[in-house]
Every structure is written in structure tokens, then in C-alpha cells.
Amino acid sequence: MPGIGSAALVVALMAALYAAIVAVVGARTGRRELVVSARRAFYAIAGLLTLCFVLVESAFLRGDFHWAIVSERSSETTPTFYKVTGMWSTQEGSLLLWAFLLSVYGSIALFVTRNKHREIVPWAIAVLSGIAAFFIALMVIWGETPFATITPTPANGQGLTPLLRHPAMMIHPPMLYSGYVGFAIPFAFAIGALITRRTGADWIRTTRRFTLIAWTFLGFGILLGSLWSYSELGWGGYWAWDPVENASVMPWLIGTAFLHSVMVQEKRGMLKVWNVSLVIGTFVLSLLGTFLVRSGVLESIHAFGASTLGKPFLVFIAVVLFGSVALVISRLDDLRSEARLDSLWSRESVFLLNNLVLVALCFVVFWGTFFPLISEAITGDESTLGPPWFDRYVVPLAIVLTLLSGIGPIIAWRRVTLANLRRSFVVPIAAAALTLLLLVVATPADESTASLIMFTLIAFVFAVVAQEFWRGASARRVMTRESWPVALSSLVGRNRRRYGGYIVHIGIAVLFLGVAASSAFHEQADARLLPGQSAKVGDYNVTYVRPTARPGDASRGTGALLTLGADIRVTRDGKTWDLHPARNYYGTPSDKGPFAALFEGESTSEVALRWGATEDFWLAVQPDLRNIEDAIRRADARFADSDMRTQEVIYAAILARYIDRPAPLPVRAIVSPMVAWIWVGGGIALLGALLALWPSPAARRREVAAAYKARVGGELSRV
Amino acid sequence: MDPSRKRKIRLVVALGAAVLLAGGLMLTSFTADTPATTPSQLLAQKGGGDYKLTGKVVDGSVKRRGETLSFAIRDRAGNTSVPVTYTGVVPDPFRDGREVIVDGKLQGGTFVAERDSLVTKCPSKFENASDGDKRS
Numbered sequence: 001m002p003g004i005g006s007a008a009l010v011v012a013l014m015a016a017l018y019a020a021i022v023a024v025v026g027a028r029t030g031r032r033e034l035v036v037s038a039r040r041a042f043y044a045i046a047g048l049l050t051l052c053f054v055l056v057e058s059a060f061l062r063g064d065f066h067w068a069i070v071s072e073r074s075s076e077t078t079p080t081f082y083k084v085t086g087m088w089s090t091q092e093g094s095l096l097l098w099a100f101l102l103s104v105y106g107s108i109a110l111f112v113t114r115n116k117h118r119e120i121v122p123w124a125i126a127v128l129s130g131i132a133a134f135f136i137a138l139m140v141i142w143g144e145t146p147f148a149t150i151t152p153t154p155a156n157g158q159g160l161t162p163l164l165r166h167p168a169m170m171i172h173p174p175m176l177y178s179g180y181v182g183f184a185i186p187f188a189f190a191i192g193a194l195i196t197r198r199t200g201a202d203w204i205r206t207t208r209r210f211t212l213i214a215w216t217f218l219g220f221g222i223l224l225g226s227l228w229s230y231s232e233l234g235w236g237g238y239w240a241w242d243p244v245e246n247a248s249v250m251p252w253l254i255g256t257a258f259l260h261s262v263m264v265q266e267k268r269g270m271l272k273v274w275n276v277s278l279v280i281g282t283f284v285l286s287l288l289g290t291f292l293v294r295s296g297v298l299e300s301i302h303a304f305g306a307s308t309l310g311k312p313f314l315v316f317i318a319v320v321l322f323g324s325v326a327l328v329i330s331r332l333d334d335l336r337s338e339a340r341l342d343s344l345w346s347r348e349s350v351f352l353l354n355n356l357v358l359v360a361l362c363f364v365v366f367w368g369t370f371f372p373l374i375s376e377a378i379t380g381d382e383s384t385l386g387p388p389w390f391d392r393y394v395v396p397l398a399i400v401l402t403l404l405s406g407i408g409p410i411i412a413w414r415r416v417t418l419a420n421l422r423r424s425f426v427v428p429i430a431a432a433a434l435t436l437l438l439l440v441v442a443t444p445a446d447e448s449t450a451s452l453i454m455f456t457l458i459a460f461v462f463a464v465v466a467q468e469f470w471r472g473a474s475a476r477r478v479m480t481r482e483s484w485p486v487a488l489s490s491l492v493g494r495n496r497r498r499y500g501g502y503i504v505h506i507g508i509a510v511l512f513l514g515v516a517a518s519s520a521f522h523e524q525a526d527a528r529l530l531p532g533q534s535a536k537v538g539d540y541n542v543t544y545v546r547p548t549a550r551p552g553d554a555s556r557g558t559g560a561l562l563t564l565g566a567d568i569r570v571t572r573d574g575k576t577w578d579l580h581p582a583r584n585y586y587g588t589p590s591d592k593g594p595f596a597a598l599f600e601g602e603s604t605s606e607v608a609l610r611w612g613a614t615e616d617f618w619l620a621v622q623p624d625l626r627n628i629e630d631a632i633r634r635a636d637a638r639f640a641d642s643d644m645r646t647q648e649v650i651y652a653a654i655l656a657r658y659i660d661r662p663a664p665l666p667v668r669a670i671v672s673p674m675v676a677w678i679w680v681g682g683g684i685a686l687l688g689a690l691l692a693l694w695p696s697p698a699a700r701r702r703e704v705a706a707a708y709k710a711r712v713g714g715e716l717s718r719v
Numbered sequence: 720m721d722p723s724r725k726r727k728i729r730l731v732v733a734l735g736a737a738v739l740l741a742g743g744l745m746l747t748s749f750t751a752d753t754p755a756t757t758p759s760q761l762l763a764q765k766g767g768g769d770y771k772l773t774g775k776v777v778d779g780s781v782k783r784r785g786e787t788l789s790f791a792i793r794d795r796a797g798n799t800s801v802p803v804t805y806t807g808v809v810p811d812p813f814r815d816g817r818e819v820i821v822d823g824k825l826q827g828g829t830f831v832a833e834r835d836s837l838v839t840k841c842p843s844k845f846e847n848a849s850d851g852d853k854r855s
Contacts, residue, residue, distance in 0.1 A: 163811065234811045242840070340726065356737075363741060371748060382773075383755060384820070385748055393744065526808060526835065528786075600783075605811055622809065624786070664786075666808060 016133035027122035046103035075159035085170035123192030175221030180286035182214020187283035234605030251285035269338030428463035435459035448520035500692025507685025514677035560584035581608035593636025624663040807835035
């Protein structure tokens with residue numbers, strides 16, 4: 001069976017090379033049948049990789065430990081959900097996932113454009129095939145194949161790393177990769193547009209949906225990652241400016257910039273060089289993100305050689321980057337703007353500023369992420385920059401970004417006028433001022449200047465969007481006499497892109513609200529409590545009631561062998577909640593004995609989280625095993641080779657002792673105001689993006705009619 | 720001033736500002752961080768000041784005795800190691816072979832860490848089977 005998979009990969013690689021070469025030949029000779037053949041070869045890649053995907057998944061589901069990948073990440077006791085998703089927690093499996101998604105999305109994009117853009121599409125096929133060839137080559141030529149086998153077949157697999165046994169963490173990679181891969185499509189079309197010198201807005205219009213889809217997936221993936229960090233890892237935060245986090249956010253920032261600046265190109269034919277640069281940048285950063293997470297390069301510049309993938313990846317990224325830049329430079333003449341910036345006080349200017357802020361944010365993140373390598377190269381000492389450094393620059397930039405997201409929708413194109421200012425700005429500014437007043441007077445928000453400014457600007461953004469909806473709906477009502485709800489929904493239905501975009505702005509503003517409030521105003525307490533003792537955090541009183549020990553945590557399907565935790569009573573203002581934070585123990589094969597293997601093996605924190613609209617209460621414990629350590633040693637010394645029955649009895653005795661003689665329990669409690677709004681804001685942004693993406697029949701009709709007219713015009717002019 | 724000259728000036732000003740800001744960012748980053756010391760550098764120091772020690776946890780060196788965690792940190796690329804005693808919260812990803820940073824001072828050959836100062840870096844998600852933990 002693995003043989004079929006390996007063969008399929010080789011055939012897919014050949015198909016990719018075939019498609020790339022034939023597409024280029026077809027483009028240069030104008031022979032359409034070659035282009036069709038190349039496109040079909042690309043579909044074939046998708047089919048072959050789908051086959052590979054199915055083969056690997058079925059090996060997982062069967063529990064076939066002859067497959068190296070299955071024995072690495074699965075075991076007999078692994079829950080089915082994690083059997084299916086475990087594939088992409090490995091290097092080889094994740095490469096297969098990447099290539100699979102690329103081939104599928106690429107096929108969809110090529111299918112949708114099969115009768116359009118006859119000049120650009122062949123080059124797009126060539127680029128997509130080239131990228132696919134690279135990733136397949138990583139598996140086939142550089143040996144990271146998911147079809148490796150082990151002989152002799154192990155009796156059981158090693159199981160999935162416990163930290164990853166959380167649904168969010170398993171859905172996170174496909175979401176991220178869908179984002180990275182999705183950006184390959186506008187990139188491929190941009191390259192095609194550059195090569196064929198068709199640098200108008202056509203390639204943008206065609207790929208806009210794909211870009212937005214990719215952006216949405218990537219954003220969702222990032223959000224899931226931070227949700228996992230918050231609810232699963234034992235530190236209580238959702239963002240640590242860790243290199244792997246930063247790697248995913250950089251392409252997202254540039255992708256956001258691109259989504260905005262294309263509007264300027266469509267409206268006024270400006271910023272063409274900027275747009276192609278952004279789309280190239282987004283894709284290169286996606287490749288860089290994919291590479292960073294798997295190469296270990298950020299640990300040290302010398303770690304390069306350690307990963308076999310480091311060099312080929314870097315070479316590929318360099319080729320893509322320098323090739324694209326060279327192409328852009330050679331086509332600068334075709335990228336001349338059709339119009340000029342009339343005034344700094346205009347929507348074009350605000351979009352440009354928005355882009356600059358996003359690029360600046362990306363630069364800050366890039367510099368901070370790669371600083372260990374940079375400092376090692378320059379000073380010889382490896383230094384890292386931590387969250388305080390990042391926050392220092394990101395916070396002001398985020399504030400400016402929020403301000404711009406409020407100004408952008410209401411400032412006029414070309415040149416702002418006093419009338420425009422009066423009409424559109426007065427109400428939102430008034431709303432913001434009122435909010436500022438209320439915040440200073442009625443809340444402790446003024447303890448943090450940055451938060452205060454951010455809250456005020458968020459109010460400004462809300463007011464701007466509300467005003468836009470109100471204006472649009474009342475204009476409709478004047479003409480159609482519809483009721484408010486109907487007017488609103490037809491307004492939104494007819495202008496999905498615009499109003500979807502506004503909803504995304506609201507979502508991001510809400511997300512910033514959550515981030516600002518929870519960063520500036522959170523309270524944390526770390527204490528060591530004996531049963532009966534309490535600690536205070538914020539307005540809450542946390543009392544350690546009793547320790548708990550439960551063999552085999554059946555909840556959450558994590559497959560843990562033991563759960564040690566605590567019953568904790570939390571009170572505030574007379575209200576009481578009972579929470580049960582714990583730690584799951586999975587057992588690690590150890591030469592010290594079976595009891596040590598369990599108690600001192602892999603363990604994860606099972607956080608007790610009380611979500612709230614105004615604040616979250618987060619609680620984690622780290623059971624202290626000192627009082628049973630002796631017992632564990634002695635159990636291993638005398639009963640390591642005993643039968644299961646005896647071991648179970650001893651095990652129960654150890655647990656009973658843990659309950660009877662608990663050591664002081666380290667407890668961490670965090671009160672985070674408004675943190676849930678981060679996830680809510682992300683959800684709103686997601687809905688806004690879906691709305692903007694949703695095809696509307698009217699728009700489609702207009703599109704088809706326009707295309708038809710263009711074709712007729714083209715035919716007639718050829719007569 | 721004709722419009723194209725105005726535009727050129729705008730471009731130069733904007734680019735100049737960007738370069739200055741980026742330059743400022745880059746320069747301040749060299750002083751903003753606390754350089755982390757590796758075990759071999761630490762042992763070479765004679766002074767007894769506070770350091771931020773970084774390196775990999777030596778396989779098999781982790782022992783928990785009550786409240787105290789003791790382990791050894793080694794150079795990323797070498798074998799020079801320093802024993803560490805630590806009390807406080809232990810991050811979830813902490814384990815043999817992981818990259819850690821801890822604050823404290825060297826006392827009599829052992830690095831005594833400040834409470835709760837242990838930071839474990841998120842490991843590269845995919846480690847080759849040959850190096851890194853066998854389990855993940």
C-alpha cells in the first residue's frame with residue numbers, strides 16, 4: 001500500500017513538471033491545446049495527491065503501524081478524531097497536506113478561469129505547477145515521504161503529542177495552510193499578468209475572491225492558534241510573539257494591505273507596482289512562514305544543517321523572491337499609474353497610509369522574529385526580543401490603524417472637501433468624544449492611556465460603520481419605501497463587498513477592544529495553597545477545597561491515563577462557582593519504571609475557564625507530587641514487574657495517599673476583562689468576510705453581461 | 720511648484736521618514752534586549768551578577784524534589800553545561816532537549832534561578848527523527 005502512495009507521488013511530480021513546461025510552451029506558441037493539456041495535468045496532480053491523502057488517512061484509521069507516520073503519531077488508544085488529524089502533525093504529513101491543498105485550490109481556480117484570460121492563465125498554470133513540483137519534490141527527492149515504513153512493525157504507536165490533543169490545534173494547520181496556499185493563486189496570476197504585460201485590474205478582479213478566501217482561512221487559523229494557547233497551555237495568555245506565531249501573522253498583515261490597496265487600483269488605476277509587490281510579498285512570507293515552523297532555523301543560524309529541508313526551502317524562497325522582483329523591475333513601464341494622487345487628504349491617501357502601517361507592523365514583527373539570527377550575525381551574541389519590545393511598537397501602530405479604519409470609509413475619493421467633512425465626520429467624532437468622556441468619568445480606563453485612546457477610536461469606528469449602514473438604508477427607503485429591516489438586508493445584499501468589509505472592520509475593532517482591555521487591565525495571582533486556604537485575585541476569592549485524582553480522563557477525548565486536579569471554589573460579591581482545573585498525565589516510556597513513567601511523564605494543563613461577557617476567570621494548577629514521590633520510587637522498586645492487578649492496587653494506593661496528604665498546590669488565577677471579545681470579534685470579522693465573498697446573483701449577472709459585451713465587441717472589431 | 724516636483728518631494732520625504740524610523744527601530748533593538756548568556760559564556764564570567772541563562776535542557780537531568788526543580792542547561796551546540804536549581808511555575812512545554820531561558824545568578828557552581836523566571840520556547844513543530852525528542 002505505501003508503494004502505491006510513493007508511486008503516486010512520483011507520477012504527481014512528473015505531472016507537475018509536465019504541466020509547467022507544456023504551459024510555458026503553450027503560452028509562447030499560442031497553442032491552446034497545449035494549455036488545455038497543462039491544465040488537465042494539474043487536475044491530475046490534484047487527483048493523485050487526493051489518492052495519497054486518502055491512503056495515509058486510511059492507514060491511520062486502520063492503525064497500521066507498519067507505516068512510520070502512523071506509528072509516530074497514533075496509537076491503539078488514540079481517539080478517532082486525533083487519528084484522522086494526526087497526519088499533519090508530522091513533517092511529511094504536513095507537506096502532503098500543503099501540496100494537496102495547493103493542487104485542489106489551484107484546480108478550482110484554473111477550472112473557474114478556464115475560458116478567461118487566455119494569455120495570463122498559461123503562466124499561472126506554470127507557476128502553480130512549479131510550486132506544486134517543489135513541495136512534491138520535498139517529499140520525493142528530499143526524502144520527507146509520508147509513505148516510509150518500519151520493519152519490524154511495532155506493536156503500538158507512540159500516540160499524538162498530548163499538547164496537540166485539542167480540537168483547535170488539529171484544525172489549525174489545515175486552516176493556516178489553506179491561507180498560505182490560497183495566496184499562491186493571486187501570486188500566480190500576478191506573475192502571469194506581469195509576464196504578458198496585462199497589468200490592468202483584470203487579474204486582480206479574477207483572483208480577488210481567492211485572495212479573500214485565503215486571507216479568511218489564514219486569519220481563522222491564527223485565531224484558533226491563539227485560542228488554543230489561551231485555553232490549553234498553562235500560562236493564560238493568547239499571544240506571546242513567539243516565532244511560530246509571528247511567522248503566520250506576517251503574511252496575514254501584508255495580505256490585508258493587499259486587499260485594501262487593490263481597491264485603489266480598481267477605482268483609479270493607481271498603485272500597480274505596489275500591488276504586485278504586495279502580492280509577491282504575501283506569498284513569499286507564506287513560504288517563509290511554512291519554512292520557519294519546520295526548520296529550527298530560529299534556534300540558531302548554525303542549526304541550518306540540522307534540518308534537511310532548510311537549504312532547499314531557502315533556495316526556493318530566494319528563487320521566487322528574486323525572480324519576481326526581477327520581473328517587476330523589467331515591467332515597470334507597464335505598471336505606470338493611470339492617475340495621480342490629487343491630495344493627501346483623500347481616500348487614496350488613507351488607503352496608502354493603511355498600507356504603510358500594515359507594512360510597518362510586518363517589519364516590526366519580522367525584525368523581532370529574526371533578531372536572534374541578526375544579532376548573532378552582527379554581534380556574535382544571540383539575543384532575543386520579547387513581548388515588551390513588540391508591544392512598544394505594535395500598540396501605537398495598531399492605534400493608528402484603528403483610526404484609519406474609521407476615516408477610510410467616509411473620506412472622499414480624490415480630495416476631501418469641507419462639505420464632506422461636515423456631512424460625514426461630525427457624528428462619529430461626537431460619538432467618540434462622548435465615549436471618551438464616559439470612559440474617563442465612569443470607568444478606570446484612564447489608568448492606561450493607550451487603552452483609553454484605543455477605546456475612543458473603537459467607538460469612532462463603530463459610529464462610522466453605523467452611520468454608513470443608516471445612510472445607505474435610509475437612501476433605499478426614500479426610493480423604495482421598504483421597512484428598515486428589509487432596506488438594510490437589500491442594501492447589504494446588493495453591496496456585499498462594501499458592507500461585508502464594514503463588518504470586518506467592526507470585527508477587528510471588537511478584537512482590538514478585547515486585546516486592549518485584557519492586556520491593560522488583567523489581574524493575575526500565583527499562590528501555593530493547602531486545602532482550605534484562599535487567595536485573592538482582583539475582586540475574586542479563590543479557595544482550594546480539596547485535591548482530586550481521576551484515572552483515565554474520559555472527557556475531552558484526550559486519552560489521558562490519569563487526571564490530578566483540584567476542586568476550587570471561586571467567589572465574588574456573594575456569587576459562587578466551583579471550578580475543576582487539573583493536569584492530565586499521559587505516561588512516557590521511562591526506564592525508571594511504570595509508575596514513574598506515568599507520574600513524571602508527559603502532562604498537560606487542563607485549564608478551568610469561566611468565560612464571561614465582561615471578563616474571563618482563568619484557573620490552572622500544577623499538582624505537586626512531592627508527598628508521593630517516595631511511594632512512586634518504592635512502587636517501581638518492588639512492583640515494576642508485577643501483574644496488572646497488583647499494579648492497579650498499588651496505583652490506587654498511591655492516588656489515595658496523594659488525596660490524603662496533599663502538598664501545597666501551585667495555583668495561577670487570571671482575571672482578564674473582555675478577553676472573550678477577542679474571539680467574538682474574530683468571529684464577526686469572519687462573518688463579514690464570508691458576506692463579502694458570497695456571490696450575489698445580481699453581481700454575477702452584471703459580470704456575465706459585461707463579459708459578453710466585451711467578447712462581442714472583441715469579435716466585431718476583428719471583422 | 721509643479722505637481723510632479725511636489726510628488727517627488729513627497730516620495731523622498733516619505734521614504735526618508737520610513738528609513739529613519741526603521742533605522743531607529745533596528746538600532747534600539749540592540750540595546751532593548753537582555754542578551755542571553757550561554758553556559759560556556761557564563762562559566763567564563765568571573766563576576767557574580769544577574770544573568771539570563773539560555774540553552775537546552777540536558778537529557779535526563781530533570782529532577783523534581785518537592786518545590787525545587789533541578790536540571791542542567793547546556794550550550795545549544797556543545798556540551799558545556801551548568802546545573803540549575805529553580806522554584807516556581809514550570810511552563811507546559813518544558814522537557815528534555817527544549818530550549819529554555821531562566822534568570823538568576825551563579826552561586827558556587829550552580830545557577831540559582833529567580834522564582835517563576837523560567838521560559839520555555841515553543842519547539843519547532845517538526846523535528847527530524849534523528850534529533851529532538853523521539854516522542855514528538
